[in-house]
Amino acid sequence: MTGPYGREQRPVLDVVDLVKTYGEGETAVHALAGVSMTVAPGDYVAIMGSSGSGKSTLMNIVGCLDVPTSGTYRLDGVDVSELNESQLALVRNRRIGFVFQSFNLIARTSALANVELPLAYAGIKPAVRRERALAALDMVGLANRAEHDPNQLSGGQQQRVAVARALVSQPALLLADEPTGNLDSRSTADVLSILDGLNAQGRTIVLITHEDEVAAHAHRTIRLVDGLVVSDVRRRDITPVGVPA
Amino acid sequence: MSFFEIFGFALRGVAANKLRSGLTVLGILIGVAAVILLVAVGTGSAKQVEDSLAALGTNTLTVQGGRGGDTGYRTDLTLDIVKALQDKESAPDVKSVSPVVNSAQTLTFGDASYDVNSVIGTYPSYFAASNSVVASGSGFTEEDVDQAARVVVLGPTTAEELFGTTVDPVGQRIGIAGQIYSVIGVLAKKGSTGFNDPDDVAIAPLPAVQRSLTGYGPVSSITIEAASADAVAAAKAEITAILNAKMHVADGASSTPYQIRDASQLLETRTATAETFTVLLGAVAGISLVVGGIGITNIMMVSVTERTREIGIRKALGAPRRVILTQFLIEATLLSLAGGGLGVAAALIGANFEIVGIKPVVMPDSVALALGVCVAIGLFFGSYPASRAAGLRPIDALRYE
Ligand SMILES: Nc1ncnc2c1ncn2[C@@H]1O[C@H](COP(=O)(O)OP(=O)(O)O)[C@@H](O)[C@H]1O
Ligand SMILES: [Mg+2]
Numbered sequence: 183m184t185g186p187y188g189r190e191q192r193p194v195l196d197v198v199d200l201v202k203t204y205g206e207g208e209t210a211v212h213a214l215a216g217v218s219m220t221v222a223p224g225d226y227v228a229i230m231g232s233s234g235s236g237k238s239t240l241m242n243i244v245g246c247l248d249v250p251t252s253g254t255y256r257l258d259g260v261d262v263s264e265l266n267e268s269q270l271a272l273v274r275n276r277r278i279g280f281v282f283q284s285f286n287l288i289a290r291t292s293a294l295a296n297v298e299l300p301l302a303y304a305g306i307k308p309a310v311r312r313e314r315a316l317a318a319l320d321m322v323g324l325a326n327r328a329e330h331d332p333n334q335l336s337g338g339q340q341q342r343v344a345v346a347r348a349l350v351s352q353p354a355l356l357l358a359d360e361p362t363g364n365l366d367s368r369s370t371a372d373v374l375s376i377l378d379g380l381n382a383q384g385r386t387i388v389l390i391t392h393e394d395e396v397a398a399h400a401h402r403t404i405r406l407v408d409g410l411v412v413s414d415v416r417r418r419d420i421t422p423v424g425v426p427a
Numbered sequence: 428m429s430f431f432e433i434f435g436f437a438l439r440g441v442a443a444n445k446l447r448s449g450l451t452v453l454g455i456l457i458g459v460a461a462v463i464l465l466v467a468v469g470t471g472s473a474k475q476v477e478d479s480l481a482a483l484g485t486n487t488l489t490v491q492g493g494r495g496g497d498t499g500y501r502t503d504l505t506l507d508i509v510k511a512l513q514d515k516e517s518a519p520d521v522k523s524v525s526p527v528v529n530s531a532q533t534l535t536f537g538d539a540s541y542d543v544n545s546v547i548g549t550y551p552s553y554f555a556a557s558n559s560v561v562a563s564g565s566g567f568t569e570e571d572v573d574q575a576a577r578v579v580v581l582g583p584t585t586a587e588e589l590f591g592t593t594v595d596p597v598g599q600r601i602g603i604a605g606q607i608y609s610v611i612g613v614l615a616k617k618g619s620t621g622f623n624d625p626d627d628v629a630i631a632p633l634p635a636v637q638r639s640l641t642g643y644g645p646v647s648s649i650t651i652e653a654a655s656a657d658a659v660a661a662a663k664a665e666i667t668a669i670l671n672a673k674m675h676v677a678d679g680a681s682s683t684p685y686q687i688r689d690a691s692q693l694l695e696t697r698t699a700t701a702e703t704f705t706v707l708l709g710a711v712a713g714i715s716l717v718v719g720g721i722g723i724t725n726i727m728m729v730s731v732t733e734r735t736r737e738i739g740i741r742k743a744l745g746a747p748r749r750v751i752l753t754q755f756l757i758e759a760t761l762l763s764l765a766g767g768g769l770g771v772a773a774a775l776i777g778a779n780f781e782i783v784g785i786k787p788v789v790m791p792d793s794v795a796l797a798l799g800v801c802v803a804i805g806l807f808f809g810s811y812p813a814s815r816a817a818g819l820r821p822i823d824a825l826r827y828e
Contacts, residue, residue, distance in 0.1 A: 247743055248822040268747055274821075275745020286740045286825070289733075290443035300744045302436075305428055347744070 195221040200253035213239040215409035226381040228397035231406035279348030281358035285340045287332040294328040300351040318346040338369025358389040437757035455766025458719020462797035463774035467787030469708035476701040490649040492685040502684035503645035520662040523552035526646040535602040541588040544627035548636025556652035564597035564612030575634035580612040584626040606639040731812040738816040739824030751817045759809025763802040
């Protein structure tokens with residue numbers, strides 16, 4: 183398949199005519215009304231749109247957390263709707279790192295244990311996963327907070343732990359739903375510089391934001407209005423993809 | 428993921444929320460312990476009644492009354508009647524006949540004094556008939572009766588109240604209503620039957636008591652021992668015939684000036700009472716089992732929201748359904764077993780103490796039932812929300828409120 187900018191490369195994400203409807207009949211809400219887009223490996227995409235425009239709905243489907251009402255979604259060329267429950271678990275675990283607006287760390291569980299979790303589900307030995315989790319925490323600058331529980335960390339620190347957790351299994355695709363939505367400007371800068379660094383290493387990133395300054399970090403901006411793509415603007419070329427770190 | 432690692436997850440899950448885990452364990456503990464203990468108290472009281480009735484002697488008949496008859500003849504219980512009852516020919520099923528006089532008196536020993544419940548004047552056969560065993564010293568003899576000897580055998584309560592625990596009462600001299608008596612024996616403990624203390628007595632030869640305390644009038648009752656438990660009915664018929672003849676009661680009279688009570692009647696009513704008591708306690712235990720179960724359910728349900736969200740996060744991170752289910756099942760099992768085990772331990776410890784004067788007897792059945800029901804409830808409500816959440820799409824679990 184050919185990407186929108188002429189590169190001969192299979193897209194990481196290929197979404198065709200995606201529809202998501204909540205409810206039925208007169209009260210039905212068409213959160214997605216037929217969204218199509220492709221994202222090539224190494225791209226850095228910002229999805230923008232006003233509240234209620236369907237950004238999160240799209241992201242949850244792309245992250246295999248939800249299923250669309252209709253339309254197809256290929257991840258690395260594989261039609262996700264054909265995967266069974268355990269294959270989906272595998273995809274979430276290996277291919278996708280998801281960062282939520284509300285952090286979603288597991289309470290009363292240390293930062294290190296939170297970051298180790300995806301590796302544990304991947305069946306990686308405790309010693310190895312501890313080492314890798316510490317490396318991931320180090321990368322987000324929180325190696326010295328490894329034993330802290332989420333409620334002992336600031337919002338910015340919690341989100342960095344969440345980023346470490348999302349990237350620890352080295353997924354090709356990093357999805358972030360308003361990762362800086364609950365953060366002050368200082369923490370926002372921290373988190374964004376981490377994402378920039380990850381993209382520079384060739385990781386594909388899709389993030390949702392409604393702040394222009396945040397979107398400016400991305401190479402491409404897609405705008406949604408009422409569940410439809412209204413614009414798709416590229417500002418920079420796709421980072422050349424090496425072997426992901 | 429290995430089972431061992433999932434077990435580690437479960438342990439961490441239990442440790443992570445200590446308050447919730449503690450409350451769950453406490454709920455199960457109380458449910459289990461309450462049921463076991465209540466049933467144990469019920470069983471203990473039934474056993475106590477049985478024991479105390481066995482101590483009373485089941486071969487014994489008591490004749491009372493003998494006043495207020497309208498036959499125009501003497502109807503009180505005299506020694507003449509006692510003699511008639513002792514006749515082997517007209518009463519072959521009667522083993523022994525003991526006339527009894529009773530009076531409440533103050534006993535003194537040195538400076539100590541004690542108001543004994545009853546001073547009993549009787550014959551030596553009374554000891555066997557009333558299951559009174561002499562624990563130290565000896566009982567009195569026919570000779571003591573003939574000589575109206577001032578000797579006395581004390582019940583253990585009386586002995587302890589008067590002499591304390593340091594002085595050996597046997598051989599001491601005590602005062603009963605101003606008369607000096609020698610203590611020749613102390614009875615073995617019978618234990619309370621509930622209303623009065625059978626150990627609070629002083630037993631002396633009949634003529635001695637009559638001479639010094641009650642006077643030579645009629646006796647208050649006659650205690651009769653039947654030849655065997657099977658002979659009680661026959662003995663009763665013989666006694667009735669003799670008393671009717673002596674008191675000139677017409678055949679088929681609607682009322683008699685005397686009453687014959689036998690121990691088996693007493694046994695029946697008391698056993699029935701004890702059974703009612705056990706059934707009542709069982710019902711209370713059943714209710715506490717239900718209440719305990721509701722408590723367990725409640726605590727488990729309270730954690731559902733939190734758990735469901737947590738499961739959503741775990742699924743988003745790629746946790747397989749099987750791993751989630753196993754983790755939460757192990758958590759529920761750990762909590763239930765901890766609560767159940769501690770509940771049994773608490774009940775067993777509690778059963779060592781007397782509860783409202785009753786020594787509880789732990790029934791293995793009740794342990795199994797309480798443990799089974801509470802652990803099953805804990806397991807079900809601990810793992811049910813987890814299994815439901817594990818089947819949800821991650822996004823639905825994350826949104827759950
Ligand atoms: N679980 C749901 N049930 C019903 N309606 C929903 C649900 N989730 C989202 N919606 C609706 O779908 C629309 C898009 O929501 P969302 O994707 O969260 O928007 P955004 O993230 O862009 O603010 C909104 O109108 C919202 O009310
Ligand atoms: Mg949103």
